[in-house]
Amino acid sequence: EAQVTQNPRYLITVTGKKLTVTCSQNMNHEYMSWYRQDPGLGLRQIYYSMNVEVTDKGDVPEGYKVSRKEKRNFPLILESPSPNQTSLYFCASSLLTGANTGELFFGEGSRLTVL
Amino acid sequence: GDSVTQMEGPVTLSEEAFLTINCTYTATGYPSLFWYVQYPGEGLQLLLKATKADDKGSNKGFEATYRKETTSFHLEKGSVQVSDSAVYFCALSVRAAGNKLTFGGGTRVLVKP
Numbered sequence: 001e002a003q004v005t006q007n008p009r010y011l012i013t014v015t016g017k018k019l020t021v022t023c024s025q026n027m028n029h030e031y032m033s034w035y036r037q038d039p040g041l042g043l044r045q046i047y048y049s050m051n052v053e054v055t056d057k058g059d060v061p062e063g064y065k066v067s068r069k070e071k072r073n074f075p076l077i078l079e080s081p082s083p084n085q086t087s088l089y090f091c092a093s094s095l096l097t098g099a100n101t102g103e104l105f106f107g108e109g110s111r112l113t114v115l
Numbered sequence: 116g117d118s119v120t121q122m123e124g125p126v127t128l129s130e131e132a133f134l135t136i137n138c139t140y141t142a143t144g145y146p147s148l149f150w151y152v153q154y155p156g157e158g159l160q161l162l163l164k165a166t167k168a169d170d171k172g173s174n175k176g177f178e179a180t181y182r183k184e185t186t187s188f189h190l191e192k193g194s195v196q197v198s199d200s201a202v203y204f205c206a207l208s209v210r211a212a213g214n215k216l217t218f219g220g221g222t223r224v225l226v227k228p
Binding site for chain 2: 004
Protein backbone atom coordinates (compact mmCIF):
# COMPACT_ATOMS: atom_id res chain seq x y z
CA GLU A 1 0.00 0.00 0.00
CA ALA A 2 1.34 3.43 -0.99
CA GLN A 3 1.79 5.52 2.12
CA VAL A 4 3.66 8.16 4.06
CA THR A 5 4.40 7.04 7.61
CA GLN A 6 5.20 9.40 10.46
CA ASN A 7 6.30 8.62 13.99
CA PRO A 8 5.46 9.36 16.69
CA ARG A 9 1.82 10.27 16.14
CA TYR A 10 1.60 11.98 19.53
CA LEU A 11 4.34 13.39 21.70
CA ILE A 12 4.46 15.55 24.81
CA THR A 13 7.89 16.90 25.67
CA VAL A 14 9.54 19.70 27.63
CA THR A 15 11.34 22.81 26.48
CA GLY A 16 14.87 22.15 25.29
CA LYS A 17 14.70 18.37 24.98
CA LYS A 18 15.81 17.40 21.48
CA LEU A 19 13.39 15.30 19.48
CA THR A 20 13.07 13.81 16.03
CA VAL A 21 9.92 13.08 14.07
CA THR A 22 10.53 10.44 11.43
CA CYS A 23 8.92 10.30 8.01
CA SER A 24 9.15 7.50 5.48
CA GLN A 25 7.48 7.01 2.08
CA ASN A 26 7.32 3.88 -0.07
CA MET A 27 6.38 5.47 -3.40
CA ASN A 28 9.88 6.33 -4.63
CA HIS A 29 8.97 10.02 -4.63
CA GLU A 30 11.76 12.53 -5.20
CA TYR A 31 10.08 15.37 -3.37
CA MET A 32 9.38 15.43 0.38
CA SER A 33 8.25 18.23 2.62
CA TRP A 34 7.27 19.09 6.18
CA TYR A 35 4.31 21.30 7.08
CA ARG A 36 2.91 22.51 10.35
CA GLN A 37 -0.79 23.09 10.82
CA ASP A 38 -2.06 25.72 13.22
CA PRO A 39 -5.67 26.87 13.70
CA GLY A 40 -6.69 29.57 11.22
CA LEU A 41 -3.29 29.51 9.50
CA GLY A 42 -3.73 26.44 7.36
CA LEU A 43 -0.55 24.52 6.59
CA ARG A 44 2.79 26.27 6.38
CA GLN A 45 5.86 24.71 4.85
CA ILE A 46 8.86 24.19 7.14
CA TYR A 47 11.44 22.50 4.90
CA TYR A 48 11.43 20.58 1.67
CA SER A 49 13.71 18.31 -0.29
CA MET A 50 13.88 17.83 -4.05
CA ASN A 51 16.09 14.73 -3.80
CA VAL A 52 18.70 12.96 -1.69
CA GLU A 53 21.10 15.43 -0.03
CA VAL A 54 19.09 18.40 -1.40
CA THR A 55 17.10 20.34 1.19
CA ASP A 56 15.83 23.90 1.42
CA LYS A 57 13.93 26.17 3.75
CA GLY A 58 10.23 26.74 3.47
CA ASP A 59 8.28 29.60 4.98
CA VAL A 60 8.79 28.82 8.69
CA PRO A 61 12.15 27.00 9.10
CA GLU A 62 13.32 28.63 12.35
CA GLY A 63 13.95 26.09 15.11
CA TYR A 64 13.91 23.07 12.79
CA LYS A 65 16.43 20.95 10.93
CA VAL A 66 16.02 18.21 8.36
CA SER A 67 18.17 15.70 6.54
CA ARG A 68 17.71 13.58 3.41
CA LYS A 69 20.29 10.82 3.43
CA GLU A 70 18.01 8.29 1.75
CA LYS A 71 15.27 8.83 -0.78
CA ARG A 72 12.54 7.31 1.36
CA ASN A 73 13.27 9.10 4.67
CA PHE A 74 13.01 12.75 5.67
CA PRO A 75 13.25 13.26 9.45
CA LEU A 76 12.34 16.53 11.15
CA ILE A 77 14.62 17.51 14.01
CA LEU A 78 13.84 19.96 16.79
CA GLU A 79 17.17 20.61 18.48
CA SER A 80 15.74 22.68 21.35
CA PRO A 81 11.95 22.67 21.23
CA SER A 82 10.01 25.65 22.54
CA PRO A 83 6.30 26.01 23.37
CA ASN A 84 5.64 27.94 20.11
CA GLN A 85 6.50 24.73 18.27
CA THR A 86 3.44 23.05 19.73
CA SER A 87 1.57 22.11 16.59
CA LEU A 88 0.33 19.38 14.29
CA TYR A 89 3.04 18.34 11.84
CA PHE A 90 2.57 16.69 8.46
CA CYS A 91 5.08 15.05 6.19
CA ALA A 92 4.23 14.87 2.50
CA SER A 93 5.78 13.51 -0.67
CA SER A 94 5.24 13.67 -4.41
CA LEU A 95 6.72 13.04 -7.79
CA LEU A 96 8.58 15.94 -9.36
CA THR A 97 7.59 15.33 -12.96
CA GLY A 98 4.59 14.20 -14.94
CA ALA A 99 0.90 14.94 -14.86
CA ASN A 100 0.68 14.58 -11.10
CA THR A 101 3.23 17.22 -10.26
CA GLY A 102 2.01 19.17 -7.25
CA GLU A 103 -0.14 16.34 -5.94
CA LEU A 104 1.12 15.72 -2.46
CA PHE A 105 0.59 12.54 -0.45
CA PHE A 106 0.35 13.26 3.27
CA GLY A 107 1.13 11.28 6.36
CA GLU A 108 -1.41 11.06 9.18
CA GLY A 109 0.21 13.78 11.21
CA SER A 110 2.23 14.07 14.42
CA ARG A 111 0.75 16.10 17.24
CA LEU A 112 3.53 17.67 19.29
CA THR A 113 3.09 19.47 22.61
CA VAL A 114 6.03 21.32 24.13
CA LEU A 115 5.58 22.25 27.80
CA GLY B 116 4.03 36.38 -2.59
CA ASP B 117 1.50 33.68 -3.32
CA SER B 118 -1.54 33.42 -1.07
CA VAL B 119 -4.89 31.69 -0.79
CA THR B 120 -7.95 33.05 0.98
CA GLN B 121 -10.92 30.90 1.78
CA MET B 122 -14.06 31.48 3.76
CA GLU B 123 -13.84 30.87 7.47
CA GLY B 124 -15.92 28.19 9.07
CA PRO B 125 -17.42 26.39 10.58
CA VAL B 126 -20.07 25.79 7.99
CA THR B 127 -22.98 23.80 9.37
CA LEU B 128 -25.42 22.19 6.95
CA SER B 129 -28.21 19.66 6.94
CA GLU B 130 -27.86 16.50 4.90
CA GLU B 131 -28.72 16.96 1.20
CA ALA B 132 -28.07 20.71 1.37
CA PHE B 133 -25.96 22.55 -1.22
CA LEU B 134 -22.40 23.37 -0.20
CA THR B 135 -20.21 26.19 -1.50
CA ILE B 136 -16.81 27.10 -0.11
CA ASN B 137 -15.28 30.22 -1.61
CA CYS B 138 -11.59 30.35 -2.48
CA THR B 139 -9.60 33.15 -4.09
CA TYR B 140 -5.90 33.34 -4.76
CA THR B 141 -3.01 35.59 -5.69
CA ALA B 142 -0.02 34.13 -7.47
CA THR B 143 3.12 35.44 -9.13
CA GLY B 144 3.01 32.79 -11.84
CA TYR B 145 0.37 30.64 -13.48
CA PRO B 146 -0.77 28.33 -10.70
CA SER B 147 -2.31 24.91 -10.53
CA LEU B 148 -5.20 24.85 -8.06
CA PHE B 149 -6.21 22.14 -5.62
CA TRP B 150 -8.77 21.23 -3.02
CA TYR B 151 -7.60 18.94 -0.23
CA VAL B 152 -9.85 17.36 2.40
CA GLN B 153 -8.92 16.38 5.94
CA TYR B 154 -11.21 13.94 7.72
CA PRO B 155 -11.06 13.84 11.53
CA GLY B 156 -7.81 12.38 12.79
CA GLU B 157 -6.34 11.90 9.33
CA GLY B 158 -3.89 13.56 6.99
CA LEU B 159 -4.89 15.58 3.97
CA GLN B 160 -6.09 13.90 0.81
CA LEU B 161 -6.32 15.40 -2.64
CA LEU B 162 -9.99 15.95 -3.51
CA LEU B 163 -9.68 17.56 -6.93
CA LYS B 164 -7.44 19.78 -9.00
CA ALA B 165 -7.34 22.03 -12.07
CA THR B 166 -4.21 23.05 -13.94
CA LYS B 167 -5.40 25.72 -16.37
CA ALA B 168 -8.05 28.37 -16.79
CA ASP B 169 -11.64 27.14 -17.26
CA ASP B 170 -10.68 23.60 -16.25
CA LYS B 171 -13.22 21.92 -13.96
CA GLY B 172 -11.97 19.49 -11.36
CA SER B 173 -14.45 16.97 -10.00
CA ASN B 174 -14.48 14.04 -7.59
CA LYS B 175 -16.97 12.39 -5.20
CA GLY B 176 -19.71 14.80 -6.29
CA PHE B 177 -17.55 17.87 -5.61
CA GLU B 178 -16.68 20.34 -8.37
CA ALA B 179 -14.53 23.44 -8.73
CA THR B 180 -13.81 25.56 -11.80
CA TYR B 181 -10.56 27.46 -12.35
CA ARG B 182 -11.62 31.08 -12.97
CA LYS B 183 -8.61 33.12 -13.98
CA GLU B 184 -10.56 36.34 -14.51
CA THR B 185 -11.79 36.32 -10.91
CA THR B 186 -8.79 34.40 -9.49
CA SER B 187 -11.17 31.98 -7.84
CA PHE B 188 -11.61 28.23 -7.39
CA HIS B 189 -14.84 27.78 -5.41
CA LEU B 190 -15.77 24.30 -4.23
CA GLU B 191 -19.36 23.09 -4.65
CA LYS B 192 -21.40 19.99 -3.95
CA GLY B 193 -25.06 19.68 -4.74
CA SER B 194 -26.15 17.34 -1.96
CA VAL B 195 -23.90 16.80 1.04
CA GLN B 196 -23.83 13.75 3.29
CA VAL B 197 -22.83 13.34 6.92
CA SER B 198 -19.66 11.65 5.67
CA ASP B 199 -18.62 14.93 4.00
CA SER B 200 -17.96 16.46 7.43
CA ALA B 201 -14.31 17.46 7.29
CA VAL B 202 -11.94 20.38 6.92
CA TYR B 203 -11.43 21.55 3.33
CA PHE B 204 -8.29 23.33 2.17
CA CYS B 205 -7.84 25.31 -1.01
CA ALA B 206 -4.25 25.38 -2.27
CA LEU B 207 -2.12 26.50 -5.18
CA SER B 208 1.17 25.43 -6.68
CA VAL B 209 3.36 27.44 -9.01
CA ARG B 210 5.79 25.54 -11.19
CA ALA B 211 8.59 28.00 -10.47
CA ALA B 212 8.25 27.19 -6.76
CA GLY B 213 8.79 23.46 -7.28
CA ASN B 214 6.16 21.32 -5.63
CA LYS B 215 5.40 23.76 -2.84
CA LEU B 216 1.73 24.04 -2.01
CA THR B 217 0.44 27.30 -0.55
CA PHE B 218 -2.66 26.63 1.54
CA GLY B 219 -5.63 28.62 2.66
CA GLY B 220 -6.63 28.56 6.31
CA GLY B 221 -9.11 25.71 5.91
CA THR B 222 -12.89 25.59 6.25
CA ARG B 223 -14.51 23.17 8.66
CA VAL B 224 -17.77 21.70 7.38
CA LEU B 225 -20.21 19.91 9.65
CA VAL B 226 -23.14 18.07 8.08
CA LYS B 227 -25.97 17.13 10.41
CA PRO B 228 -28.42 14.30 9.73
